[in-house]
Amino acid sequence: MAVPTQTKKLIDTTFGTYKFGFRTHVASAFKSPKGLNEKVVRKLSERKEEPKWMLDFRLRALEIFEQKPLPQWGADLSKIDFENLHYYIMPPEKGMKNWGDVNPEIAKAFSLLGIPQAEKKFLAATSAQFESEVVYSSLHEALSKQGVIFDSTDNALKNHPEFFKEYFGKIIPSNDNKFAALNSAVWSGGTFIYVPKGVEVALPLQAYFRMNSDNMGQFERTLIIADEGSKVHYIEGCTAPVSSANSLHAAVVEIIVKKNARVQYTTLQDWAHNIYNLVTKRAYAYENAEMFWLDCNIGSHVTMKYPAIYLMGRGARGEVQSLAFSGKNQHQDAGAKIIHAAPDTSSIINSKSISKSGGRTTYRGLLKVAKGAHNIKAKINCDALLLDSDSRSDTYPTNIIEEDDVNIAHEATVSKIGEEQMFYLRSRGLSEQEAGSMIVNGFADPIIKHLPMEYAVELNRLIEMEMTGSVG
């Protein structure tokens, strides 16, 4: 027995409970019929009153989506029934600037998720997406005076088309992969952020994504542009009701970090266990810029997500810290990609995964040093914790190096809760529960500590409180 039964039981209760599984009863304003075809895309674009170039962009992407086969690697996607999904669901209203104007049922749902409360306490901006549209979005006045733009991507397309011509679909083109093509065809909602030169946004900006209907697809599209010398931290969270019907979430996130700028993008992914989460995220970091992905994957049935950083300018720095939990019937196939395309660039990837009750975690990563990129430093660390003999952990890191002036180190380990660790903590008077909780927390802590305090506390509490609660 690798792990004592008691410990196993308490870990089961910890990650086996889903707090956000409630459903909101509200009639949608419009729901596209099940299935995906040109008509659905045209209708969606028409409803959004989009410019013709965007409709053309969508239709081209639809063709690409139909042509591309499902990926033959990674998680099992064969059970996704693309014909059985609604590709666009419009909530009763969208784009409100006051919680009071949001449909009361929807506002209640976000209140249960703690969004307005967090907004008051420590956020510089908040947006909330329900189904396919952003229902609420607000930005502190001081920031909008400084020229910061924070809006739904749909609104931004109307109000700031100049950014879209230059950047939209440029970092992640429609033909990048099947799900980027799908998103490009039916994207709706998501966040647009522009931070002007030299503006440092001290508090985080947050977007929250909620899927409420069964058999739906949510395809938000996010574009973040941090101009020279600016700083911004964006946090996204996501949840959905518990259901047996599968839903699909396929987002595309494009980020441009200009000279001397810094962007941190934090994800707390806690989808219900019926969701396929297939997301493409990529950032370009220019001269002396810094891009930081903090990626926590706890929910979903299947996740395939590999946040990428292209280090395009001299002195750019990239970092990915990721944490994955997989329980029963879950497969987290996550990782990171870093491309060193310029000299004097450096990167860090630190991945931690925990598998239990037959869950499977996979780290899949790429580190590439392109020809001409000299004086490169890169460090990759992957640690996996297996809590029982039914679970599985995989590590597939690819390193491609085409330069000699490099310093690259990669390391991976797989471990279990050590009997000695357990014995030591028990001998200090800790109960088995406390000890197990402490070890799991200790394992995840190097990632959790990068979270803003409020979120770190929440994540720690999730582990600790539930464990204490399961005593006896």
Added chain:
Amino acid sequence: MHHLTEFGTKLPRNLTIKTKEHRILVADTLNTTDIILEENSSLTLVAVLTKGWTEKQFLNFYLDGENATLNFIAMIIAKGSNEFPFETISNHEIPRTSAYYKVRGAMFDNSKVYYKGNLIIKKGAQITDTHLAHHTLMLSRNAKVETIPSLEILADDVKAGHAATIGRVDEEMLFYFQSRGLDKKTATTSLTRAFMHSDLEHIPDADARMVVAEMIEKELNVQ
């Protein structure tokens, strides 16, 4: 423990290391092979690789008996436009087996190494002990290395890990040698030799160690 040492140029397509057998194989190329290790057996496969090949070669190791131990040691001195594409797969089928991989490459000129090393611990194969290390010394701007050290772990009571490093000759060490009067070329060769020799100690037979050291020396001295 008596070791049977063989020096061959090519690995057989199929090979079984029988119960209580302890073999050392020294090869100068790698080719596709299926190797089964039975109970209480051990195999140390040492490959000194200097001549490249074009097609990817697959080396499958099946650790089928308790206390079977595999040591895979590859030393690549890659020069010219030689390419070294290969994959090792270790299948831990039952409890209590061990496999250790040590791959080292010194990359000159336009050479290329493509290596994937997969460690698969099947369900129920508890108390497996396995580790893979791939270290690369880049001695040319035009060389290329691709390394995919992989793990597929379906049992929890195991020790499994891998490590990979890629870098140049240490500037400070070079400086030290040069300050002692060695020219840069001699200093670089010395440091490359030291790098290549690091895994010699894992060859459990003095004669085999000697032969391997000579093979390395011969290649390092070729101009």
